[in-house]
Amino acid sequence: MSYAMTHLALAKEINDSIGIATDLPQFFMGAIAPDSVHFRENYHGDMKKNSHYCPSPKPWGKISSEEECDEWLNFVLPKLKTSEDQPHNDFYWGCLVHILSDIWNTREHFIHYSEWCARENVPKDAYYNEQKHNDIEMFNTVAWRDDVWMLLFKARGESVGSIIKASEVEKFRVYAFNLCNDGAVEPSYSKVYLTLNDNIRFIKSAAKEISALITSVK
Secondary structure: OOOHHHHHHHHHHHHHHHOOOOOHHHHHHHHHHHHHHHHOOOOOHHHHHHHOOOOOOOOOOOOOOHHHHHHHHHHHHHHHOOOOOOOOOHHHHHHHHHHHHHHHHHHHHHHHHHHHHHHHOOOOOHHHHHHHHHHHHHHHHOOOHHHHHHHHOOOOOOOEOOOEOHHHHHHHHHHHHHHHHOOOOOOOOOOOOOOHHHHHHHHHHHHHHHHHHHHHHO
């Protein structure tokens, strides 16, 4: 639902708050990893659902209610719990933070954006264009950009079962960096729903809530 810079910003906010990672390169690599399935041969939406632990019977991107978001969250919650026998490594924590971020984004933005598009007669693909535009603006303005991307390029890809593959994660890292670094993407439509400031407010509030959730269950 979000692009790489938004996921990295949320991961950074969460780790700054509760310190769940010590290997920051691997943590940030995990924070972009679930979207790397786009680089899989014969990609289809069920691969995205699998990499995001999304149990909905609907196609990827078609969740349309808060109740469905709650079902998604309840499916993910048991995966947050760690044990001495099965500790989470920092890459996997990054993956989980990515997934939680998408649940929050779907509930706070995507569902309401879809309703707004219907009212304003704006194609729903405008959402992704605006998110991409905001990510590039963030890439060009945040003070932590170089530090985080330097860490990312020190990281190695990791696999999570058959749903995330290390080689795809490494390809996606390069793609995500080039997407932001190659220049600005302007919103395609004159009616803009999500501004960069909206996205930053979302990052701050979602990070606070996700941090509290992780602390309460892990």
